[in-house]
Structures are given as structure tokens and as C-alpha cells.
Amino acid sequence: MVLVTCNSICYLSVASPDLRRWNHIIKTQVLEGNAGHAIRSYINMQRLGLFADNYTFPVLLKAAGNASYLCIGLALHGQTVKTGFCDHLFIQTALLKMYSSLGLVDDARKAFDKMPVKDVVAWNSMLDVYASSGQMGNAVEVFDTMPSPDLLSFNIMISGFARTGSKISAKRIFERIPDKDIVSWNSMVLACMNSGDMAEAHELFESMPEKNVISWNAMIMGYLKNHLYTKAIEFLDKMKVGNIEPDHLSVTGGLSACAHLGSLETGIQMHKYAKTLGQASSPHVVTALIDMYAKCGSIHKSLEVFYKFKHKDIYCWNAIISGLALHGCGYAALKLLNQMRANDFGIKPDDITLIGVLSACSHGGLVEQGSQIFGSMEKQFGITPKAEHYGCMVDLFSRARLFDSALKLIETMPFEAGESILGALLSACVIHQDLENGEKAVKLIVSSRGRGGLSDGEYLMFANLYGSCGQWEEAQRWRDMMNESGIVKTAGCSLIEINGRFHKFVAGHGMQSLDRSN
């Protein structure tokens, strides 16, 4: 038998019934992430008169699931029925998983229900389908029915509850495990973090019998999620002192914290540290660097990192375009949009790219260009505008004082105008001291939500609108209404770094110095 390789697709030049060889080839291709090659190998195999067996089908079904090949997946399912392999336990489980990967949870359940005999792998696979899609009610039902749950079953349940931020349910399961492993502990820490209970997360973290890099990252990411950025950096520092080497996600978390704090100095140090760790060219880290430099005010450093990086993917492009938007560089953002689509890179913009581009147009006052892109999103980019895109356009029109266009867009859009869209409209009226249009916006907001449904921010914006136009009595009336409704506005505050120290400005209270604490 002679194997010929062409573009990583294998052909047998001599028709040999060596099915085991083919199974090995297909399996390797799937493991390498080449689902398309695996399917094509299977087609070639069939051309040679060979048929799939109980080793081939699970791998093929996995390939179809991984690559979201719905039609191929359905055809393979049909073949298993025709050939009788659908009675095979492993193939039934593979079918269940394939439907799950295709996002067809109900079909996965059907495959599960059809199984006459279910082993623990089948039960766990069904549990995982529900837990990873956030359907914890169904997961509990399966978990309670299964005959003998193992450690994996318990861990799947905890991670499912962690994802939905259900700390109490997660803990109930956690406490039932006789021999917890590191996955159980890490998932439980995440459950606490995702439900906002940082104290308990910390307590658990301290009492863990062993920790790995994922345990540390769970703490860093948890603090980030809960907006405790300096705490996140503190944990990264502690990793350095301890024996755990931070990985690319630890560094990404640290950079993200710097971005949120606007701390360029710490960000630069973090960049140096990433270099010493050899992670400065990980795609995650590069994206976080581009974002950090832009958010900390240095768009030039941001561009430098972007241009130096050779393997630019959609995340990098989106990060730099959003960064340019933040800095009001409308034309530069448009230029990069064209560059990414050009043959050299050939990357297809997604909905996030377009949010960045539209906001760049908005900040740069490029009304015509923004409108043109928004109008051709479907045709040119194959992207249906979401509420966020409408929000950018309302912002763009409002900033350019084109209130009629903004109002018209709000009236015709297929969504109910949320707080952010109406807020964009209103804040532009405040800036331009435009009482007439501002009142229109107030009426729109009040009528869409009712007076009882107004947020504290909206009450204050109304008051600001009237105040900015010199209507002090009306402004006071809205403030009074806010106080009457029992809303206490949290004081606005901002952090700024001066010579390595953080200073906090709280509205109405001036400046406080801080030592790296929020």
C-alpha cells in the first residue's frame, strides 16, 4: 500500500481494504483540527470501496460537530442507521455530542433518550450538554436520575452552576463530593466569583489542598469581573512571588486591569513582564496590549504593537479599530477596515468590527461615511445591524446635531429604544444645550418606560439638560423627583495615576490619594 499526501489530504493509491489505516488517518486529521480534511478523506475512502465501521463513525461525527457541518452530520446519522451502527453505544454517544456541538440541544436529548443502554459516559455527556448551555434545570433532572454519578458528573454540575453564577447550588453539589479534585475546587472558586462573593472565593482559594495556574487565573479574572482591578494586579504579583508561573491568560488579565485603571505606567511594566515570560506574542496578550495602550491614552504604542504582530486575527483588528475610535481617529479606522478586508489579510469584519468603525465615524464627525457603512452592512458585510449599531448611529447623528435623523432612526428601528440609545440622544442635547430636541428625547424616554421605570442616570440627565439651558427650577424639579422616588445616585468617580500613585476624584468630594486600592 502506498500513501500519497496532497494538501494534507491522504489518498490510498492502491485500493486496499486497510480500514484501520484509514481510521487512523481520519482520527489524526480531526485531532489536528482539520475537520474538512477528515471528511474529504472519508469521501476518498468510500471511493475506494471502503465503508465506515464503529471506529470511523465516532470520529466523523466529532468532525462534523467541531466544524458545524450540519448537512454532513445529518447524512452521517443517516448512514449509521442504514448500516446498523446506530445500535453501537459509542456511536450513540458521538451522535449526542455532535448534535450538542451543532447547538441542537433537543436533538441531542432525542439521541440520548433513544439509547437502550446508557453508560456513565453517555450520562455525563448529556449532563454536559445541559450544563454548558446554561440549562441547569434540565441538568439537575438528568443528574438526579442517573444511577451512579462519578466525580466528573459532580464537576460538570459545579461548572454549570458556576457559569450561571448560582453559588448556593454549586456549593450544595461541591459539599457532596467525597474526594474533590482540583477541578472541583477551581469550579467552586469560579462559582463564588461569578456570583460576586469575592470573600468566599478568597477563603476557598486559601483552603485549597493544591493550586494550579487555573486557580490563580480564576481569582484574577473574578476580580476583573467584579471591577476590582487593583486586586487582580495584586494577585498577579503574588503569583510572581510564589512558585506559579503566570500563563498567557494571567498576563491578559493583568493587562485588562491596567486598561480599566487607565494606568499606563503599570501597563508598560506588565508589557515588559510579558516579554520576560515569553508571552508577549501570544494572540491573547497582543490583543490585550493593543487595548491597554489605547485605553491608557497611547494610541501610538497601540499601533506599534499592532503593526509588529505578524499573525493578526479578527480580535487584533477589532481591538485596534476600537482603539482608534476611542481616540477619534475616524479616517484611520476606515483605512484599517479596508486593509483588513484586502487580499493581504482577507479577514472578514464581524459585528464588533462595525461597532468600532461606526463609533470611530461618530467620534470623528464622519456622518456621511458612517451612514454609508451602516446602510450597507447587510449587503457589503453580511451583518444584520444590532441594537448596538443603531446606538452608534443615534450617537453619530446626535453629536452632529442631526436630531431629526436620530429621531427618525429611533422610530424606524426594529428594537425598543433602550436606555443607552436614548441616553446618547439626550447627552448630545445636554452638550449642545438643545432644549427643544432634549425635551423630545425626555418625552420619548418617559413614554417608553413610564415615570416609575426611569433610572437614576436618566433623572440626573434630565436635570442636567434643564440646568445646562438655564432652567434651574425645572432642573430642581427632576432632582426632587429623583429624591422622592428613593433613588440615591452613586457618586461618579474617576481614577488617575500620577507618579505611580492613584488618585480618586469623587463627584462633590475632590481628590483622595490611594495606595493601589479601589
Added chain:
DNA sequence: TTAGGGTTAG
């Protein structure tokens, strides 16, 4: 066969 945040307007 179970654990982890790269990019998202105002």
C-alpha cells in the same frame, strides 16, 4: 471525558 475573559457604543 469535566475548570479559564483577547476585541463591543454611552
